[in-house]
Amino acid sequence: MSSIKESEANYVNPRGIPQAPFVEKVEDYVQSRDQVESILKSFQDMLQKYKFMEMSTLRREAGLKEKIPDIQKTLDMVKFLDASCNTDGELESITTSYELNDTLYAKAKITPRDTVYLWLGANVMLEYTNEEAIDLLSSKLKSAKDSLESCKEDLEFLRENITTVEVNTARVYNWDVQKRKEDREAAELK
Numbered sequence: 180m181s182s183i184k185e186s187e188a189n190y191v192n193p194r195g196i197p198q199a200p201f202v203e204k205v206e207d208y209v210q211s212r213d214q215v216e217s218i219l220k221s222f223q224d225m226l227q228k229y230k231f232m233e234m235s236t237l238r239r240e241a242g243l244k245e246k247i248p249d250i251q252k253t254l255d256m257v258k259f260l261d262a263s264c265n266t267d268g269e270l271e272s273i274t275t276s277y278e279l280n281d282t283l284y285a286k287a288k289i290t291p292r293d294t295v296y297l298w299l300g301a302n303v304m305l306e307y308t309n310e311e312a313i314d315l316l317s318s319k320l321k322s323a324k325d326s327l328e329s330c331k332e333d334l335e336f337l338r339e340n341i342t343t344v345e346v347n348t349a350r351v352y353n354w355d356v357q358k359r360k361e362d363r364e365a366a367e368l369k
Contacts, residue, residue, distance in 0.1 A: 192336050194329060196232060199225060199340040202347045205354040215355045222348040229344065233337045240330040247323050254316040257295055261309035264291040 190198040202208045209215060263273060273291065276284045295312045296304050307315065 192333065194333055196333060196336060196340075198336075199229070199343040199347070201343050202350060205350050209351060209354065212355065212358060215351060218351055219348060222344055222351070226341065226344045226348070229337055229341045233334065233341065236330050236333050236337065240327065240334065243323055243327045243330065247320065247327065250316060250320045250323060253297070254313065254320060257309060257312045257316060260291045260295060261293075261313065264293055264309065 192198070209218060263271070271290075272288045274286060274288050276286050279285050294306050294308055296306050297312055297315070298304050
């Protein structure tokens with residue numbers, strides 16, 4: 180007879196995070212009182228791993244929340260330039276402000292073209308046609324949004340497992356305290 184739910188014993192979420200087993204019957208889970216300390220230590224190790232994964236996922240989520248608006252803004256601009264380039268076949272200059280620094284902007288007149296340059300990171304910039312840029316940015320935006328949803332699911336999953344491990348720890352600890360109390364009372368009666 181197992182004191183851990185069989186459905187939880189080997190479950191792993193889609194991103195490979197294992198589910199913490201819930202100890203249903205402490206007396207079945209702890210074979211002897213000598214095991215209590217090692218069981219509590221294993222629960223603490225598991226709790227630390229879950230908290231580390233939670234912090235890592237929170238950082239990833241924060242990065243995605245920062246990145247998604249930038250991708251969206253770039254995609255909107257490329258779509259605007261593409262629409263400006265395709266009207267009437269005649270190219271008109273557009274007056275715009277662009278950011279030089281965090282609080283410093285300059286005005287410029289630009290003539291829309293059928294190509295744009297995108298920063299890819301690591302000081303790399305590539306030229307794309309408007310259609311290629313829209314496809315690339317759309318796929319990056321979708322990927323970032325999907326990753327953000329995965330982060331949210333993982334955080335919920337991790338928080339549930341942190342709670343489960345904390346409850347298991349409390350139950351094993353309280354069981355041990357109760358057994359010690361019973362042993363003390365039995366020794367006093369003798």
